[in-house]
Amino acid sequence: MNISHEGKQGLDIQKKIKEKKEKRKLLKQTEKVVPIFLFLCALFSVIATLGIVFTLLKEAITFFSAVPMKEFFFNNTWSPWSGEFGVIPLISGTLLITCIAIVVALPLGIAAAIFLSEYASDKTRRIIKPTLEVLAGIPTVVYGFFALTFITPLFEKIIPELPIFNALSAGIVVGVMIIPMIASLSEDAMNAVPNSLREGALAMGATRFEVATKVVLPAAFSGVVASIVLAVSRAIGETMIVTIAAGQTPNLTFNPTESIQTLTAFIVQGAKGDTTYGSTIYYSIYAVGITLFVFTLLMNFLSQYIVRKYREEY
Amino acid sequence: MLQKQQEKWQKRVTKRVWLNKVFHSLFFAATTVGLIFLALLLYRILTQGISYLDLDFLQGFPAPYPEEAGILAGLVGSLYIITIVAIFAIVIGVSTALYLEEYAKKNRFTRFIQSNIQNLAGVPSIVFGLLGLTLFVYILHLGYSLLAGGLTMSLLVLPIIVVASQESIRAVPNFLKEASYGMGATKWQTIVRVVLPAALPGIITGSILALSRAIGETAPLLVVGAAAAIYTLPDSLLGSYTAMPIQIYSWISRPQEEWPLVAAAGIIVLLVVLLLMNTIAVLIRNKFKKRY
Amino acid sequence: MSIFTKAVIQDTEPVQTNKQSHVFEISDLNLWYGEDQALKDINMDIAQNEITAIIGPSGCGKSTFIKTLNRMVEMIPTVKTSGTIKYNDRNIFDPKFAVEDLRTQVGMVFQKPNPFPKTIYENIAYGPKIHGIKKKQDLDEIVEKSLKDAAIWNEVKDRLHENAYGLSGGQQQRLCIARCLAIEPDVILMDEPTSALDPISTLKLEELVQNLKQKYSIVIVTHNMQQAARVSDKTAFFLNGELIEYSNTNKLFSNPNDKRTEDYITGRFG
Amino acid sequence: MSIFTKAVIQDTEPVQTNKQSHVFEISDLNLWYGEDQALKDINMDIAQNEITAIIGPSGCGKSTFIKTLNRMVEMIPTVKTSGTIKYNDRNIFDPKFAVEDLRTQVGMVFQKPNPFPKTIYENIAYGPKIHGIKKKQDLDEIVEKSLKDAAIWNEVKDRLHENAYGLSGGQQQRLCIARCLAIEPDVILMDEPTSALDPISTLKLEELVQNLKQKYSIVIVTHNMQQAARVSDKTAFFLNGELIEYSNTNKLFSNPNDKRTEDYITGRFG
């Protein structure tokens, strides 16, 4: 440094900095160590996923060496204590719940999204949207309680023979739980549709409804579909509501007034102590678990694929 | 022709405008369904639970009699759990986010980690329970302990924290980083002194939301063995424990008439805790509302 | 140093507003965004089958004014208006006059081309469809006619079922005009339709506007005075929400009445 | 119609670059963003204790150039450079020359004021702190001195512990300069430091820059030719990534060598 700071009196800061610099090897070390530490943390999330896949696979493989895959996926009786491991009734139970939930949540969620994004004033939206999102934050054990002690007794007045554990109330409550997912994410997607498109349509004499259904919804399609797929995935994986309110009866049925058992509810039943570590039934939990995992993983891939592939460009 | 067409269209306008009105009402009605449900749920639980909710309930342990049952063990257990989650998941989650946003090159491996985290966020909680059961309870021999429960929950909420932190780190404007680098600051100095403070509100908000998820989750804890009947507070990390949702679940399970009321009282406590946490999150968000 | 010299001397007829038939008659129009007044006591008639240009510096209320004519301005919730606007002798603020109806007859083209993210065909068919025309044959006919009228048919006829976003900016803007023509409005409002376009597309579009005049009444907002001089029959000069001067284009550019108009067109501000 | 007449005739000394000592000596500098070349064969020396202005139309590479001087441009991962830049006879691209060191000696002020969301005091103390100065007394001294040098001390001395975002734009920009001065760099790079400011703040800042010249070498990018003419000793004119002309400011504005320079400073393009 060949510049003299004649004009600068008092502290010569650059000189001070230089002095300090010598002593500050630690900083250099930090600079090298930190990225490694952070990388390891990031790696951890990968390990967590691999851990899930690994544990599920390991135990499931033990299971499949005792019970052939063919029987597991194609036999339609699930009576694990009698040695019949046909997962179809559990899958049908899961699908039944998911279907009921979607029948509830899809129209309500999309309608709410349209209302919020196309009709509501800013102020209304700012109040209603977070309130609706509260629904998503309520613990599922609370929903289960509500389904069992309120919804089912309510329906019993209409359908007198409705058993206390039934797919109907559980499915409906799961549906309500996923409304905010659909509504909120779809609303985000619709909100991202530029206003100029709305103006374009309105200026041609279109009504709000026509704008919503013929312009905004198609333009936000991929976001809306992705939100639905995510909601479906959530419904498939929902555990407590179905454990509490849908029963533990592995029926192969699509009758919503019957008691059924879902994949998740069986895992709870199995893992809670109904089975013994090391028994075939114990391993069957993991076979069921991996089935569930694959289902939801596919759903997630699907939603990511939809978002990537059909990303809207305006 | 033009004139005629215009007239025809004018007639249709009335119908279309009417249709619009009908759907406006329908959409509004649909929106309120969720709200009504919420109101109903809260009302039911409040009216059911309020009679059992008193100081004794807050100080009591689960008891064989409804009048003596209390939530203390669950409340304390849940607080212990989120403490473990806070220590474990927040450190790893924020670090992961920092790595992805600040250090990672945009290559395949990074994208792999990224999509991994996204997928992890979509894995049902019960599957995390299975992971915890094998990994923590059996392989690491932690048994049905507080630590096993806390670690399981940490894995469960990790993706939430990562994603929220990533978003708020990404939202730190580049010009702040430039200002810091421009003064000769190193990367880590810039991160510690500029990026993290600016991203902190978002990170805290995300973490609190993650913690509230950890407080409300039931299924994984059922699997990794939180006990239902326990009359002492956990004495160590390896001790047995219970959590609020587990207690609530065990009360829900009992068929005699009084127990749903006890369960409702427990739910009120759980919801109040959640409400408190969310209020804190909102307060933090408002307090640190971005000014740049 | 006027740059408008060429355009100015073509035509010398005097202002004829009184004798013509008008599509719009605007009286005492005031408009507020919340507390801020954006339009002040506008009185103005807009002639049929003519091109009326609106000029003025940024923020003077041009867009606000033109959007009031088809009531699009009401999309902003804080807007309040007073005064009357008569469209073919009907008050457009009359509650019995549905906005949808008004907008069917008063089309609009925006500053930034805004085709729907659909095929070219679907873009044009959108208007007729919402008005209940469903027959494929009718629609085909309308699509072809509109695209031809908008002078873009030749460029797109082989790719009608491709996405409209594949078109260039100028083509998109003409597509938007075609979309507007498909419902055969009486009036077309254009808010700086060329500001996002390159010079060549701009010229093409100006030509098109000139041709459309035969069938439609056109109101065009522009920040480009040369453009106003080139294409319009009448010009209105706005300043700070007031209508300062309104007369035949030639008159206004060659011999403005108002000092402020003169200052503006000679480039002294704006 | 030159608007620079006033500034131009004050001083008539010839270009003296060769005789002066230089803080930067730039030879054959090329820079690419991915495939796009943004700087082409730049050769240029920057004199000590002078103000060097960089002018040119938008996108010509001014910001790129100035950011290369303290290697901030490398924050964009696709950037590639060739050539050498010597800072006080050390090649800044030398791997042994830590960027942190370079940036400690070559400070930078940005287009948009970018104070940290901290108190005024903390903003100034940031630099010294990261370089290991921790003593409260030292820091206090530095803060006061820097704020005084940046001519903002009087305005903020009573609110040192309030958030910097409470300041006006012009104050924020001077705060950023003070922050830069706090580590007493040799050179200060400024990228359009007044473009976000009102005229009065701009004048204040120009004055400040003039004063800083005694202690610092300053490189200032500006799109405002009057500003370049007012404040700088030398001016470099960039066009499309090339250095077209570089000479004493008076010379460049009164008697440019290159036709393109002339076209630009007379407002024919840009």
Next chain:
Amino acid sequence: ACGQGEEDANTDAGDTNTEDQSNGDNGNSEEKVSGTINLAGSSTVFPIMEYVTYEYNKVQPDVNTPLESIGSGGGFKRSTKGEIDFSNASRPIQEEEIEIAKENGIELLEVELAYDGLSVVVSQQNDFLENVTIEQLRDIFIAERGNKLWSDVNPEWPKKEIKIFSPGHDSGTFDYFNEVVLEENPMREGEGVTLSEDDNLLVRGIQNDPYAIGFFGYAYYAANEDSLKVLGIDNGNGPIKPTFETIQDGSYEPLGRPLFTYINAKSLEEKKEVQNFTEFLLTNAGAASEHVGYVALPEEEYQSQLAELKARYQ
């Protein structure tokens, strides 16, 4: 029905209590201990143990007594590996389980706690069942007989699906029922059958469903007398309902049975708190059993068992 019995038993217990205190000066009941005692197993025994641990905690607040209801089998799975100190059971330990325990170097000490009458129950809403014969139970429960409707078992009964709510296969109650009633013929599973270790879930499932049937320990019936109807069992000598008397005098057969807990010998010998709790348990088991609806053993039984256990550590 057993209210009087309860009072009698209480006085009994009271007497012994004083007795115990007088001769138990060397006993540890006053001394404060701390530590953790793990209890798990039978859901039938759960109410007794819940009551005892709860009361114990009032005396010894520093002893942690986590108690899990995972079925007798589940309890043995863990106790034979030495994971728990007390393994509750509603059936005696089996040979194989003793084998496993031996392999792991574990010794389990059997303690009899009470008598139970395994109760077969239907809903109060059921109007066609009061009593059943053992043969009818076999018709209902055995898979091979293939009866899915009530009318298949008895043409006079309604043409409705039989809904079975049974304890799971890890359950001692199931084992007992399986052995004594079904004679090891596989029970129905899958469609229409809910198996659960959680007796409360069984109660709930049966409560409001006139066509449901199930079985579990008497205590669960006693706690839900309002909504459940216990069936008289006809073993050829006319129907007998389980009551305090019929269980005590052994006339409720073949479904009367003892309830146990198995203590890990090593824990008992080495852990002060286990010794302390064992003494508390055996002094209060009678009262606890009667309190939750079972029949206490004669007081001497508790005393002699306690004496035997004490001998191991004194």
